[in-house]
Amino acid sequence: MDEKDLELLRILEENSRLSQEDIATMTNLTTGEVAARVQALEAARIIQGYSTVINWEKAGNDEVAAIIELKVSPERDFGYDRIAERLCRFRQVKTLRLITGTYDLQIIVTGKNMQDVSRFVSEHVAPMDRIRETATHIVMKTYKENGNAFFEQPEMERLPYSP
């Protein structure tokens, strides 16, 4: 990892669909060097994947998302790791973090509807060993995700010429 790698990561994080030619020109690398560096970052699992930020509400999808906070008793020798990994295996769990505060783990879950989500929590999450308490918050609306604001901002108006 060097300064160039960090620069590539910042560029890709913002927009992973730029052409390698443009990335190469912007970073003063050759196209070949960009390809090799990106491949190495992928191989090292520093780049974990590429995805698209979608405003599903706008796409007419009525899936429900919920943020669920969990109180967990940590395990000797493993802390929260084993239970976290177990939770990660569920397709419904999109995001999982260990957090400070009243709760220990926070997961973001999606489902077809409210019943779907609550069934998942009550049948699969809450009964798990070592989970002592859950608090489920249904997401009502997403305004911003991964740095992308979901509301329209008017184009900035600038004079066509200014000295």
Next chain:
Amino acid sequence: MRNFISGRATEIPPSGIRKFFDLVLTMEDVISLGVGEPDFRTPWNICESSIYSIEQGTTSYTSNRGLQTLRDGLSRHLEHSYNLRYDSNNEIIITTGVSEGLDIAVRAITDPGDEILIGQPCYVSYGPCVTLAGGMPVPVPCVEKDHFKLNPDTLAEKITKKSKALIISFPNNPTGAVMTESDLKAIADLVIDHDLLLISDEVYSELSYEKRHCSAATVSDLRERTITLNGFSKAYAMTGWRIGYLCAPKQICDAALKIHQYVMLCAPTMGQVGAVEALRSAEEDKNSMVNEYRLRRNLFVAGLNRIGLPCHVPEGAFYAFPSVEKTGLSDVEFAEQLLKEQRVAVVPGSVFGEGGAGHIRCAYAVSREKLNEALRRMEIFIGGLKL
């Protein structure tokens, strides 16, 4: 009826971009590379603190010099960023943009008949400000073979007994040129030998891509004879807020302050509050904008060279200044035809004074998508010329 217009107002030239302005208003789908300001919105924390201050009723005048907290913050910022030491009580004035700072600086030091040397190409207001102050602007051309730096030999040729001051601006609008410490030392020798004053407009100082900006007043013994001008417009995307500052030794600062208090009273209060917040919390916003400009510059300058418009790599500001001489068109013809035929707006270099002819100024403070589209259109335009 008499002609009421003063000789001085008659003497200053009309804006060189007026004609393009009128033309572009009649057109649609224009990509403008003619804008000398950031395309980013002001970071929200800055806006928010200003809005809050209005809600709190902070809407009256500030002291002539500007808010104490802002001057204190600037004093620390200048020392930390550029090793510049200015006393916040006696050596800093908050101005209504750098434009006002330049005006009061020039008026504070110019007597009728004084010659004011101006490194050109440069921002369009330097010459007219000198004329309005009763001085005589003397252009010192900075040329492409010097990478648009100010050449000490050219400067020496222009110095006369009447020379009073030199105005420079690096990183430069429109060329993007920067001056390193050693470049500035050669200029400092001349300025000191001929007992000149230096006005250094450093509004693009934060937009230095290769090296840390070297502020003129830190070079040799220039500080005692330098007026440093800077502002928040470019670095923090705050052009409309109109907040600049003037820094100079007390005696010069006092003279400028007298003019400032009579013509401006104080810079806009809400703008000053925003500027305090900019210094306090917008460092990361600034860095990410500067980084984006650098990426765009690399993309755009490589593109210009590829399509046949030779362009040196500008090390600062957000302008590329390619030569259009190979096309056989003058810079004004090129800019006009490019706008009419391919709807890309650029500014002819001659607008910015001597040394600018034969070049066009392209501001790359627009999105990468627009830059790529502008390059595509420019390539078609140039291809058409060769037929």
